Amino acid sequence: MEGPPLPPRQQTLVAAIDMGTNSFKLLVARVLPRGHLLALARLKEPVLLGRGRAADGSVAPDALLRAVAALRSFSLALRALDVRFARVVATAALRSAPNRDDLLTAVSAELGFQVDVLSGEEEARLVYLGVLQFLPLFRRTILVVDIGGGSTEFVVGNKGKVLYAASLDLGHVSLTEFHEKHRHFGDLRSYIRSVLNQSPLVDKVTELGFEIAVGSSGTIRSIERSIFLDGFDESMIRDFGREWRFSRDELGLLVEKLTSPNPSEVERAKRLGFRKRRREFIVAGAVLLLEIFETLGIDNIEVSGYALSEGVISEMLTNDRMDYDISMNARWRSVVSLAMRFDGDDRMKSALHCVGIAKELFDGIRRSDELVDGNARLHGKDFEYMEAALLLHNIGLLMGMKGYHKRSYKIIKNCGHLHGYSSEEIELVALLVRFHRKKFPGYQNDHLKELSAEMRQKFRVLCVITRISLRLQKCHCVTSQRLEVFPTEEGFEMVLGSLKDHLQGSHGIELTSAVIEEELRPELDHFEEVFQQKMSVSVAP
Structure with a gap:
């Protein structure tokens, strides 16, 4: 899909389509002004090109038809979201x-997609950037x-530069087919x-060495999830959060369970929590990873949600x-990484909606904060x-649900996953989470003493701004483009753009300015308490 160059300093929707051997994936992301990347939509189609x-x-004719159908559905999604800048890449298959x-010509003629068929080394480099x-x-x-x-794909990298990249013809689909022919795990391991x-x-x-091993594929994320569920410790998750990593010993135990004689391989995978x-x-993916661990001397692996x-x-x-500087935004990435350890895509979308609303409130108040007597001035x-x-x-x-704001506070304080923040800044973020609901804290509240x-x-x-943003988001009556x-x-006026037929609450009540103001009343009272205004x-006609 062709499109103009990316606007340099505004929120932009961009997309990537990955035509993989097993499945095709579409990622639509919003690029925020500081170069932050936040996923808005993910679609996946099991095309099975391999x-x-x-x-x-040669790819089978029915697989070619599935490929075109998947890309057609992605094209419709991109048009619905008004995404005008996308890149389509193809990998091993x-x-x-x-x-x-045959496929590339059909895709170009019917959908206008220009597909970049990546070399193995280029694919590895892009995985590293992800x-x-x-x-x-x-x-x-x-x-x-x-995997x-x-x-x-294998990459050794440092400071955004690839020191070595390699792609080997070892994939979970091709190895599954190998195992189906030979039916012996010893043969599979020997081949790998x-x-x-x-x-x-x-x-x-061995020559270059590495400090940390990172796994970035769906196979490795699924293995981590299974290991995590098997050793699930409720108190650990409550207090510190899920650690996206696992050891060689943990992987070895999982492989033992997956390759035991009974029951069937698919049934064993089902029991171990695989989707x-x-x-x-x-099974082939886990055996492959264990052989990689042993051959390359990997003891522990971190798991990336991006690839x-x-x-x-x-x-x-x-x-x-x-x-845009890929070396920057460590703080942002650590926040997104922590959020993804706990929240699915739907909650992340909801949170992003709140961020957009909060930005408009923040900017409007900041432009006039010389009127706000006695308050610390707001900065970016x-x-x-x-x-x-x-x-x-x-x-x-x-x-x-019960008390989740307190658990969220505790996780942020104790997890050690927010990088680049001072201890006071982490405390501030944690307190904003702790008090985003329930009782609004007074200036002398014991929680604020630090x-x-x-x-x-x-x-x-x-x-105050956080609480108003969340309450507005729950009304389903406003977007950041309409505020x-x-x-x-007398102080400030918040103007909501006309939403016409959509200006209704979850119970079908027309959301007039009076109804919205009543819904926001507790938070507007807190606003007046803090700002003294x-x-x-109001709703625009």
Whole structure:
């Protein structure tokens, strides 16, 4: 899909389509002004390009039809979201298919997609860029392992530069087919070890070394999830959060369970918590990963929630935005990473909605904050604290609704996953989460004693804006494009753009300015208490 260059300093929707061996994936992301990347939508279609291939490696005709159908559905989604800038990449299955041009020509003619067929090394490099968007490892030498359906990519990287990249023809789909023919796990392991040892991979990794190993594929994320569920400790999750990592010993125990004689492989995978679409291929994927651990001397592996698609978008930004620096935003990435450990896509979308509303409120008040007598002036960094709190306010819901705001506070304080923040800044973010609901804290509240006087005042200002934003979001009556804040003689006026037929609450009540103001009344009273000025609400005609 063609489109204009990315606007340099405004929120932008961009997309990446990954035509993988097992499935096609669509990622739509919003690029925020500071170069932050936040996923808005993810779609996945089980195309299975690697299944039923001819002897010469050609993709089967029915798989080609599934591929076009999947891309057609992605095209409709992009149009519905008004995404005008997207990049489409293909990996191992098309890289080696003699009839790939049949598919590429059909896709270009019908849908207008220009597909980049990545080399193995290019795929590995983009996976590395994606990992750097999720984990604050820019200055560390890391080994990235990404297991796909038709190949596995390896990268050793440091400071955004690839020191070594390799792609081996070891994928969970192709290895599953190998195992179905030989029906013996010893043969599968021997074959994997042979491919690993015959490549330059082992010598190069030994020569370069690495500080941390990172796994970035759906297979590795599924393995981590199964290991986590097997050793689930409720108190650990409540207090510290889920650790996205696992050891060689934990992986070895999982492989033992997956390869035991009874019951069937698919049934064993089901019992171990693997989702339906993953069960067929997870045994081969887990055996492959264990052989990689042993061959490359990996004791523990970190797990990244981002991979190829995020790397594709990261490169798009690097090429088109002068203000984008992949080495920056460690603070932002650590917030998003922590949020993703607990929240699914739906809650992340809801949190992003709140961030947009809060930004308009913050900017409107900040433009007039010389009118706010006695309050600490607002700065751009202050919004960052509130943004982090809004993205993290739901993380305590993993353990249930009751008291989740207190659990969220505890996780943020104890988890050690927020990088680049001072202890006082972490305390401020945690307190904004702790008091986003229920009782509004007074200036002398015991919970605020760890903050300086200036930070206590700033906290109360940000807390009010946070609470109003969340209450507005729950009304389902406003987006950030339909909200403005203006100074008035009495204080401030919040103007909501006309929503016509959509201006109704969840119970079908027409949301007039009076109804919305009544819904917001407790928070508007807190606003007046903190700012010593009123906030009124109106709906534009």
